Amino acid sequence: MTTDAKSSPRERLLEAAATLTYRDGVAIGVDALCKAAGVSKRSMYQLFESKDELLAASLEERASAYVATLLPEADDNRSPHERIMHVFDQLASQAGAPDFQGCRYLAVQIELKDQSHPASRVARQVKANLTGFLRAEAEQGGASDPDLLARQLMLVFDGASARAGIKADTPTGLLEPTVAVLLDAAGMR
Amino acid sequence: MTTDAKSSPRERLLEAAATLTYRDGVAIGVDALCKAAGVSKRSMYQLFESKDELLAASLEERASAYVATLLPEADDNRSPHERIMHVFDQLASQAGAPDFQGCRYLAVQIELKDQSHPASRVARQVKANLTGFLRAEAEQGGASDPDLLARQLMLVFDGASARAGIKADTPTGLLEPTVAVLLDAAGMR
Numbered sequence: 001m002t003t004d005a006k007s008s009p010r011e012r013l014l015e016a017a018a019t020l021t022y023r024d025g026v027a028i029g030v031d032a033l034c035k036a037a038g039v040s041k042r043s044m045y046q047l048f049e050s051k052d053e054l055l056a057a058s059l060e061e062r063a064s065a066y067v068a069t070l071l072p073e074a075d076d077n078r079s080p081h082e083r084i085m086h087v088f089d090q091l092a093s094q095a096g097a098p099d100f101q102g103c104r105y106l107a108v109q110i111e112l113k114d115q116s117h118p119a120s121r122v123a124r125q126v127k128a129n130l131t132g133f134l135r136a137e138a139e140q141g142g143a144s145d146p147d148l149l150a151r152q153l154m155l156v157f158d159g160a161s162a163r164a165g166i167k168a169d170t171p172t173g174l175l176e177p178t179v180a181v182l183l184d185a186a187g188m189r
Numbered sequence: 190m191t192t193d194a195k196s197s198p199r200e201r202l203l204e205a206a207a208t209l210t211y212r213d214g215v216a217i218g219v220d221a222l223c224k225a226a227g228v229s230k231r232s233m234y235q236l237f238e239s240k241d242e243l244l245a246a247s248l249e250e251r252a253s254a255y256v257a258t259l260l261p262e263a264d265d266n267r268s269p270h271e272r273i274m275h276v277f278d279q280l281a282s283q284a285g286a287p288d289f290q291g292c293r294y295l296a297v298q299i300e301l302k303d304q305s306h307p308a309s310r311v312a313r314q315v316k317a318n319l320t321g322f323l324r325a326e327a328e329q330g331g332a333s334d335p336d337l338l339a340r341q342l343m344l345v346f347d348g349a350s351a352r353a354g355i356k357a358d359t360p361t362g363l364l365e366p367t368v369a370v371l372l373d374a375a376g377m378r
Contacts, residue, residue: 025302027216101302109355110299113214113290120355127357151358152367158357159348166298166309168316168347169340178341178371185370 010047012037017058022104026055026111026119056118059108063126066105069094071133080141081188084134084153088179091157092171095164102165106158130154143186152182199236201226206247211293215244215300215308245307248297252315255294258283260322269330270377273323273342277368280346281360284353291354295347319343332375341371 007015016037020028030051034041048054072078072086094100101107105123112120135150143149156178163169196204205225209217219240223230237243261267261275283289290296294312301309324339332338345367352358 023302025216025300027214102299106351106355107299109357110291110296110351111214113212115356124355124357148363148366151363154358155345155348155352155363155367157348158351159344159346162295162299162347162351163344166295166313167304168298168313169343174337174340174344177337178344181370181374182367185374 009037009039009043013039013044013047013054014058014061017054018062018104021055021058021108022101023099026108052118055108056122059105059119059122059126062104063122066126067129070130079189080137081183084137084141084183084188085176085179087130087134087153088157088160088171088175091161092175095161095171100165103158103161106161107165127154127158130157138186138188141183141188143183143188145186149182149186149188153179156182198226198228198232202228202233202236202243203247203250206243207251207293210244210247210297211290212288215297241307244297245311248294248308248311248315251293252311255315256318259319268378269326270372273326273330273372273377274365274368276319276323276342277346277349277360277364280350281364284350284360289354292347292350295350296354316343316347319346327375327377330372330377332372332377334375338371338375338377342368345371 013033016033020033020036030041030044033051033054034044037044039047044054048057070087070090072083076083078086105126108123109115109120114120115124131150131154134153135146138146138149138153156175160169160171160175160178164171202222205222209222209225213221219230219233222240222243223233226233228236233243237246259276259279261272265272267275294315297312298304298309303309304313320339320343323342324335327335327338327342345364349358349360349364349367353360
């Protein structure tokens, strides 16, 4: 975890919330978050209304980086087929990291079990943006049913990241052939 | 929740652990579990070594019913293709219930983030048994690569149950065509 003395209390709290909830779950206590961030509880509550708001802000702050890591560049001259495959190659690469525990935006929704929680709302939007990218590429690539293909790909994305996160399986030799079958069945270029 | 006065403290604790952890998550406190079960903490610790052991026992106790709900009968004269589809029809049916929050055996592993936790071990075994069923049917049905097909089907199973659990999607119009594409691609009878 970043403990750079030059980072602000706000940045340290966001970093602690992201790191500790990913590693230990959303039930992590305010005391543990403040201790890891080196910030007093009083300061925390001056910066964030509640632990819920801190968690939501930490997910929001990482959303752009998360999307940038997964998605190809806007105009990379590759086919929609290849651009979709890029997303899954990136997932496979992330899943290879020893501290990978699955997609944090899926996990937080499963753990919170409350779709109206501010952090669930942030997570849902991030995943909806990913679905939107896949749907646009599916349409661009002439998929017979772009909506269905995007839903299928998200199902594979979340299934693969969940199963890799709990060490039930690994994307190696699994993700690529599965996505390829779905893209082919949809008639994707 | 069952509050049948005739059920034993042990049964009431198992029921409370299953119901409350599914609804609220594994961080649910011992006090809340004992209160829901109408059992003192002292009695709980006489029956179970720890909350972890209670959680593991509650998952174990429901495992047979879970498998029975999902799997077809042993000799139902249907093709392996149909028998695999049966599992996903059952999942779709479960996911239609208003209190569905995804597969409890997946959720508990994601939430605990500790594969050596006694409850994670129970959950992993239950899912491995499901994978084993799918693999055996895949082989029976002449799938070109039964291992790969079983892994693909579990990926779809967990992805669909997770996404239905967080209300990101529903299996309707999604699960059946996705499984069909994978079975066809594997050359399943």
